[in-house]
Amino acid sequence: MILGYLGAGALLAALVMGGFSAVLSFWAGFQENAVMVQVGRRAFYAAAAMTVVAGAVLMWALLSHDFSLAYVTEHTDLSTPTALVAAGFYGGQEGSLLYWAIVLGVLGSVSLVASASLGLKVAGCAAGLMAVILSFFLVVLALVASPFDLLSLTPPDGLGLNPVLRDGGMLIHPPVVLAGFASFAIPFCFASAALLAGRPDSAWIAHTRRFALIAWSLQTTGLVLGMWWAYHVLGWGGYWGWDPVENVALMPWLATTAYLHSSMVQETRGRLRTWNFGLVILAFLLVVFGTFIVRSGVVPSVHTFAISAIGPWFLAFLFLCIAFSVVLLAARSGVAGGGEHPVAPVSREGAFVLQNLLLIGVVAVVLWGTILPLVSGMFGQQRVVGASYYERAAGPLLLVILALMAAGPLLPWRRAARLPSLRALAWPGATALIAVAVLLVAGVGSIPALLALPLVAAVVATCFMQYARLSAGWKKLPSMTNASAWRMRWLVRRRRRYGAYLAHLGLAVLVVGIGASHFWQQEKDVTLAPGQQVTVAGNTLTYTGSEQRQLADHSELVASMRFGDATLEPALATYAGLGGQALTHVAINTTPWADIYVVLAGSNPDGSAAFRVFVNPLVSWIWAGGAIIIFGVVLGNLGERAPAVEAVRRRVAASVPG
Amino acid sequence: MIRWSIPALVVAACVGYLIYSASGGSAEYYLTVSQLRSHAVAGDVRVAGVVQGDVQKSDGGLHVTFTEKDGTASMPVDYSGTLPDIFRPGITVVAEGRLGSDGVFHARTLLAKCPSRFSTTPYTQ
Numbered sequence: 001m002i003l004g005y006l007g008a009g010a011l012l013a014a015l016v017m018g019g020f021s022a023v024l025s026f027w028a029g030f031q032e033n034a035v036m037v038q039v040g041r042r043a044f045y046a047a048a049a050m051t052v053v054a055g056a057v058l059m060w061a062l063l064s065h066d067f068s069l070a071y072v073t074e075h076t077d078l079s080t081p082t083a084l085v086a087a088g089f090y091g092g093q094e095g096s097l098l099y100w101a102i103v104l105g106v107l108g109s110v111s112l113v114a115s116a117s118l119g120l121k122v123a124g125c126a127a128g129l130m131a132v133i134l135s136f137f138l139v140v141l142a143l144v145a146s147p148f149d150l151l152s153l154t155p156p157d158g159l160g161l162n163p164v165l166r167d168g169g170m171l172i173h174p175p176v177v178l179a180g181f182a183s184f185a186i187p188f189c190f191a192s193a194a195l196l197a198g199r200p201d202s203a204w205i206a207h208t209r210r211f212a213l214i215a216w217s218l219q220t221t222g223l224v225l226g227m228w229w230a231y232h233v234l235g236w237g238g239y240w241g242w243d244p245v246e247n248v249a250l251m252p253w254l255a256t257t258a259y260l261h262s263s264m265v266q267e268t269r270g271r272l273r274t275w276n277f278g279l280v281i282l283a284f285l286l287v288v289f290g291t292f293i294v295r296s297g298v299v300p301s302v303h304t305f306a307i308s309a310i311g312p313w314f315l316a317f318l319f320l321c322i323a324f325s326v327v328l329l330a331a332r333s334g335v336a337g338g339g340e341h342p343v344a345p346v347s348r349e350g351a352f353v354l355q356n357l358l359l360i361g362v363v364a365v366v367l368w369g370t371i372l373p374l375v376s377g378m379f380g381q382q383r384v385v386g387a388s389y390y391e392r393a394a395g396p397l398l399l400v401i402l403a404l405m406a407a408g409p410l411l412p413w414r415r416a417a418r419l420p421s422l423r424a425l426a427w428p429g430a431t432a433l434i435a436v437a438v439l440l441v442a443g444v445g446s447i448p449a450l451l452a453l454p455l456v457a458a459v460v461a462t463c464f465m466q467y468a469r470l471s472a473g474w475k476k477l478p479s480m481t482n483a484s485a486w487r488m489r490w491l492v493r494r495r496r497r498y499g500a501y502l503a504h505l506g507l508a509v510l511v512v513g514i515g516a517s518h519f520w521q522q523e524k525d526v527t528l529a530p531g532q533q534v535t536v537a538g539n540t541l542t543y544t545g546s547e548q549r550q551l552a553d554h555s556e557l558v559a560s561m562r563f564g565d566a567t568l569e570p571a572l573a574t575y576a577g578l579g580g581q582a583l584t585h586v587a588i589n590t591t592p593w594a595d596i597y598v599v600l601a602g603s604n605p606d607g608s609a610a611f612r613v614f615v616n617p618l619v620s621w622i623w624a625g626g627a628i629i630i631f632g633v634v635l636g637n638l639g640e641r642a643p644a645v646e647a648v649r650r651r652v653a654a655s656v657p658g
Numbered sequence: 659m660i661r662w663s664i665p666a667l668v669v670a671a672c673v674g675y676l677i678y679s680a681s682g683g684s685a686e687y688y689l690t691v692s693q694l695r696s697h698a699v700a701g702d703v704r705v706a707g708v709v710q711g712d713v714q715k716s717d718g719g720l721h722v723t724f725t726e727k728d729g730t731a732s733m734p735v736d737y738s739g740t741l742p743d744i745f746r747p748g749i750t751v752v753a754e755g756r757l758g759s760d761g762v763f764h765a766r767t768l769l770a771k772c773p774s775r776f777s778t779t780p781y782t783q
Contacts, residue, residue: 163743234743235740235743236740345665353665354665354669357665357666357669357670358669361669361670361672361673364673364677365673365676365677365680368677368681369681372681372685373688376685381687381688381689381693382687382688382689383685383686383687383688384685384686384687384688384704385680385681385684385685385686386684386686386754388680388683388684389680389681389683389684389685390680392676392679392680392683392684393673393676393677393679393680393681394676396672396676397672397673397676525720525738525739525740527717527718527720581743581744581746582741582743582744582745582746583743584740584743599740601718601719601720601740601741602715602718602719602720603718603719604717604718608718609718610717610718610719610720612720612739612740
C-alpha cells in the first residue's frame with residue numbers, strides 16, 4: 001500500500017522536475033544564460049533520478065509480492081521464480097513505459113554531461129527537448145497508465161505470467177529492445193537542438209554518432225535476440241514473421257543504419273548535412289510511430305495488445321513530433337545546406353548516397369506493409385500482406401545494397417573513379433563469379449539464391465582486401481625505438497574502420513544464415529509408432545517412446561527421438577492452472593551446418609506420436625553473425641574519447657568554402 | 659540539386675513499382691466470419707474468430723477441425739499442422755486459407771492471438 005503512494009509520489013516529483021527543466025532549458029538556451037542552462041540540466045538529472053526511484057519502488061513491490069498494487073497482481077504470482085518476478089517489471093504496459101522513461105532519463109543524463117562543449121544554445125535546447133520527451137512519458141505514467149494503481153482489496157496471490165513468457169529469453173530480449181527504442185530519442189534531441197539553435201555544423205554529428213551507435217547496437221542485439229527467442233520458444237521453425245511488432249523494431253534500425261553510413265560522408269566531406277538531420281529525426285519518428293502501433297492495437301498483429309487508453313496519447317505525441325520535425329527541417333534546411341554539391345556518381349560518397357536511398361526504400365516497403373491494414377480499412381475491406389510481399393518488394397533492394405557493400409569500400413572518395421582504381425573491383429567480382437559457378441555445379445537453380453550468395457561472397461572478399469591493405473600498411477611502418485607503442489597507436493587510430501569491416505563480415509555471415517535457412521528449409525509432418533524412423537533431408541530420426549511426467553504446476557508429455565548418438569526430447573507441457581494451456585518445448589540439435597528442429601504435436605492412444613520435423617540449414621550462422629556485428633562495433637568504438645570535434649570542424653571547413 | 663534528384667527519383671520509382679507489384683499479388687483480405695459469410699471472396703483470405711468448444715484432434719494432434727465463430731456467424735475450419743500453444747476453445751485465432759465448396763474453411767496457417775506481455779486480463783474483484 002505504502003509503496004503505491006511512494007511510487008506515485010516519485011513519478012509526480014519527476015514530472016514536476018521534468019516540466020521545470022523543459023521550460024528553463026529552452027529559455028536559458030536561447031538567452032545563452034550559462035548558469036540557467038546548468039540549472040535546467042540539473043533539473044533534468046533530478047527528474048531522471050526520481051524516475052529511477054519510482055522504478056526502484058516498483059521493483060521492491062514486485063519482489064516483496066505487494067499484491068495491493070494492481071500491476072504486481074496482474075503480472076506475477078507467488079509461484080513465479082524470482083528472476084521472472086523481476087522481469088515482470090517490463091512485462092506489462094505500465095512497467096514497460098516506466099522502464100522506457102528510466103532508460104531515457106539515464107542515457108539522456110549521460111549524454112547531457114558531455115554536451116557543454118556544443119555551446120550553450122545547443123546544450124540548452126537538447127536538454128529542453130529531452131525533458132519534453134521524458135515529461136510526456138511521465139504524464140502518461142502518472143495519469144493514464146500508472147504502475148502504482150492500488151486495488152481496493154488485496155488478493156492473497158497474483159495472476160502470474162503466461163507460460164509462453166516463462167523463459168530465459170524473457171529476461172534479456174524485452175529489456176534490450178525497449179532500451180534500444182528509448183535510446184533513439186537522444187540522437188534526435190541533439191540533431192533537433194543543433195537545428196533549433198541554428199548551429200548545424202559538424203560538432204553535433206560527432207556527439208550524436210556515439211549515441212546513435214549505442215541505440216543501433218542495442219537494437220541490433222534486441223532484433224537478433226528476438227529472432228533467437230522466437231526460434232527457440234515458439235516452435236514454428238522460423239525466426240522472423242514480418243509481424244507489425246517486428247516491423248516497427250526493424251524500421252528505426254534501418255534508418256539509423258543509413259545514418260551511421262551517411263554521417264561518414266559529412267565527417268569526411270562535409271556533405272549530406274540536411275539529409276543526416278532528416279535520418280536521425282526519421283529514426284525517432286519511426287520509434288514513436290512504432291510505439292503507437294504496438295500499444296494501441298490499430299493493426300492486426302499476432303501479438304494482441306490491450307487496447308488501452310494510451311493509444312490516443314501516443315497518436316497525439318506522434319503528430320506533435322512530426323509537425324515539429326517538418327517545420328524545423330523546412331525552416332532550417334537553408335542553414336544546414338551548404339553541403340549539397342553534386343557528388344560524383346561512381347565514388348565512395350556516391351555509393352553511400354545510393355545505399356542510403358535504398359535503405360530508406362526498404363523502410364518505405366516495410367512501412368507500407370505495416371500500415372496497409374489501416375489504409376485499406378479506411379477505404380473498404382481491410383487487407384493484409386504476408387511474408388511474400390516483403391520478400392518480393394524488399395528483396396531486390398537488399399540485393400543491390402549487398403552489391404554496394406562489396407563495391408563501395410573499394411571506390412575512392414571525391415572524384416569519379418578512373419580505371420586504375422576500379423581494378424580493385426576485379427577481386428570481389430571474380431569471387432562472386434566463382435561462387436556462382438560453385439552453386440551451379442551444386443545444382444542450385446533458384447535465381448534469388450544465385451544472386452544473394454555470390455554477392456555475399458563478394459562482400460567477404462572486399463572485407464578481406466581491406467584487411468590485406470591494413471596488414472600491408474603495418475609492414476611498411478618505419479621501425480623506431482619505441483616502435484611497439486607507436487604501432488599500437490597507429491592501429492588504434494584505424495580501429496573504427498576495421499571494426500566496421502568486421503561488422504560487414506558479421507552481416508555477411510548473418511545473411512548466409514538467413515539465405516540458407518530461407519531457401520533450403522525442409523519440413524515433414526509425421527506420425528510414428530515407437531521404433532519407427534523418419535528421414536528428412538538425409539537425417540534419420542528414430543522415435544523410441546514417450547512418457548508422461550508430472551511436475552509442480554504442469555504435466556509434460558516427453559517424446560524421445562534418437563538422432564545418431566544424440567537423443568532429442570521434444571515435449572508438450574500442459575498447465576492445468578491456466579485453463580489447460582499448452583506449451584511446446586522444441587527440441588533442437590544444432591550443428592554448424594544445420595539444425596534438426598523437432599516439435600511434438602501430440603500422442604495417440606496406441607502409443608504413436610505426431611511430430612513436425614524441420615531441417616534448417618545454417619541457422620546458427622545467424623546468431624554467430626549477430627555476435628560478430630556487435631563485436632566489430634564494440635571493438636571499433638569502445639573507449640572512443642570525445643571524438644575529435646575540432647578536427648572534424650577543421651576538415652569540414654577545409655572542404656566547404658565559406 | 660538537379661543531379662541529386664535524379665538518382666532519388668529513380669530509386670523512388672523502383673521502390674514504388676516493387677511495392678505496387680508485390681502488394682497487388684499478395685495482399686489478402688482480413689475478415690471476420692460474418693464478413694466472409696456475407697460476401698464471397700476469391701482467393702486466400704484471413705479470417706478472425708473465436709474457437710468454439712467442438713475441437714476435434716486426430717492424427718496425434720497434427721490434424722484438427724473446429725468451429726470458428728464471431729457474433730452470430732460461424733464456420734467449420736479444417737487444419738493440418740502443429741497448433742499454436744495457446745490454441746484452445748475461447749481464444750481468438752486468425753485462419754489463413756480459403757473457403758471450400760463443401761462449406762469448410764481449409765486453413766493453411768493458423769495464428770493465435772498471442773497473449774502478449776502487454777495484455778494480461780485485468781484483475782477483477
